[in-house]
Amino acid sequence: MSHSSAAPAVPIPPLVAIDALRAYMAWWVVVGHGLQLTGLGAGAPAGWGPVAGQAIGLLLRGDTAVHVFVIVSGFVMAHLLSGARVSYATYLGRRILRLYPVYAVCILLAVLVMPFYVAAFVDNPHAAGGAMRLDRLAHQSQDLLWHVLLHATLLHGMVPDSLLPYASATFLSPAWSLSLEWQFYLVAPVLMGLLARGRVRIMTGSVLCLLMLQVILQGQDRVHWQFDSNLALAIGYFLLGMLCRIVLTRHRQGRALWPVLCAALAVVPVLDRLAVLIWLVWYAIVLWEAGLIRRSRASGPAATLLAGMVGAMAFNPVAVRLGQWSYATYLVHIPVFAALVGSYGLWVGPAQMQPQITAAILLASGPVIVAASALLYRWVEVPMIRLGRRGDRSWGGRLNVPGSQAVLR
Numbered sequence: 001m002s003h004s005s006a007a008p009a010v011p012i013p014p015l016v017a018i019d020a021l022r023a024y025m026a027w028w029v030v031v032g033h034g035l036q037l038t039g040l041g042a043g044a045p046a047g048w049g050p051v052a053g054q055a056i057g058l059l060l061r062g063d064t065a066v067h068v069f070v071i072v073s074g075f076v077m078a079h080l081l082s083g084a085r086v087s088y089a090t091y092l093g094r095r096i097l098r099l100y101p102v103y104a105v106c107i108l109l110a111v112l113v114m115p116f117y118v119a120a121f122v123d124n125p126h127a128a129g130g131a132m133r134l135d136r137l138a139h140q141s142q143d144l145l146w147h148v149l150l151h152a153t154l155l156h157g158m159v160p161d162s163l164l165p166y167a168s169a170t171f172l173s174p175a176w177s178l179s180l181e182w183q184f185y186l187v188a189p190v191l192m193g194l195l196a197r198g199r200v201r202i203m204t205g206s207v208l209c210l211l212m213l214q215v216i217l218q219g220q221d222r223v224h225w226q227f228d229s230n231l232a233l234a235i236g237y238f239l240l241g242m243l244c245r246i247v248l249t250r251h252r253q254g255r256a257l258w259p260v261l262c263a264a265l266a267v268v269p270v271l272d273r274l275a276v277l278i279w280l281v282w283y284a285i286v287l288w289e290a291g292l293i294r295r296s297r298a299s300g301p302a303a304t305l306l307a308g309m310v311g312a313m314a315f316n317p318v319a320v321r322l323g324q325w326s327y328a329t330y331l332v333h334i335p336v337f338a339a340l341v342g343s344y345g346l347w348v349g350p351a352q353m354q355p356q357i358t359a360a361i362l363l364a365s366g367p368v369i370v371a372a373s374a375l376l377y378r379w380v381e382v383p384m385i386r387l388g389r390r391g392d393r394s395w396g397g398r399l400n401v402p403g404s405q406a407v408l409r
Helices: 016-035 050-059 062-081 088-112 114-122 130-142 144-152 173-196 200-219 231-252 258-270 273-289 301-314 317-324 326-348 355-394
Strands: none
Touching (some): 016 050, 016 062, 016 273, 016 301, 016 317, 016 355, 062 231, 088 114, 088 173, 088 355, 173 200, 200 258, 231 258, 231 273
16 A cells, blocks of 8 residues: 655754643533532533623533544644655554553443442533433443444444444443544545645545535434544544645645635534634644744733743643543543442432532543553553554555655654
8 A cells, every 4th residue: 555755854853842732622522521510510500600600501511522633643643654665564453552552541430330330420410511421321221232343443433323322432431432533544544645745636535525525414414423433434533634634744845725724714614613623722832933934023911921821731741741641531531420420429429429529530530540640651551652653663565655755752
């Protein structure tokens, strides 16, 4: 599986700001899920005022955070595939070792704490969506073999809920996006070849056809998914991220940017507008970090304040470190919430659960989530990444995607 090579490789430096963005998006999801256990899952009480209501509503938009994650995934995968000279088997081996071990550990944890999950997320009278989760658990038990097989292959997100109810969300609901990620990994080299060849017609035609598929699938009502867990439903987000990364390569190579920019603009109308806005703001920081936007020579309090804010948000070591742990954070927070809040619920009984005490427990769970994420990163994620690199020579074949050499992990 190969493509003809293109312009000479021009390396892009590692982009620290991407890790910081991952941290913010992961913790956005964590906070949103926590709010759902405190009686705020439907929004702030009327007496809190419009500002508080809007803030709570924003924090509950975890789907937007996931959409940003998906854009970032497209960007990073294009970064990794740019100029890659590895076999397709090596590429898939690396990806599965990057994705599967932490996923498997967190699925196991979720199964082990299931009684606590029921107490925290189902029986808790203040939890949002308790009836839906109870129905999901019933279908999980009824169709257990199918759910196990689909989750074992990371293909559970492909199956419509209209065919297998809650296919994408059993065992550990946030893992639906892991299935989406795996589907993308399977075809990402092909997509990169189509987008990075430099032929405007091929790139434009590919983008338009894929967007048409997304729009058609979203507009029909014969089959449906609870989340955008099928690749065809979320392909636009991946495309936007990939195209934004290709801009960096073409700029470094002195090639025209307008075809890629036009393709990226064509993607935007079918996407979550807030997710796109967040990404574009952060993309400007990425361009600045990569040296494609010159640092302003402006001086004065306003310029100093802006530079300080950007540095504090995008380059501070705490955010970067949390971003490195963000994959584990995204998955492990549900078992942690279940264990801690569920223990409280089982101790006092569902009728005696108080939202204020639940909120205090959720705040206390923050350090536990951070510690669990760090441990999973250190003892599961990193060793498996290293194993993938050591196994490079054992897989044959070649994969040649044109562009610049990859430098991100």
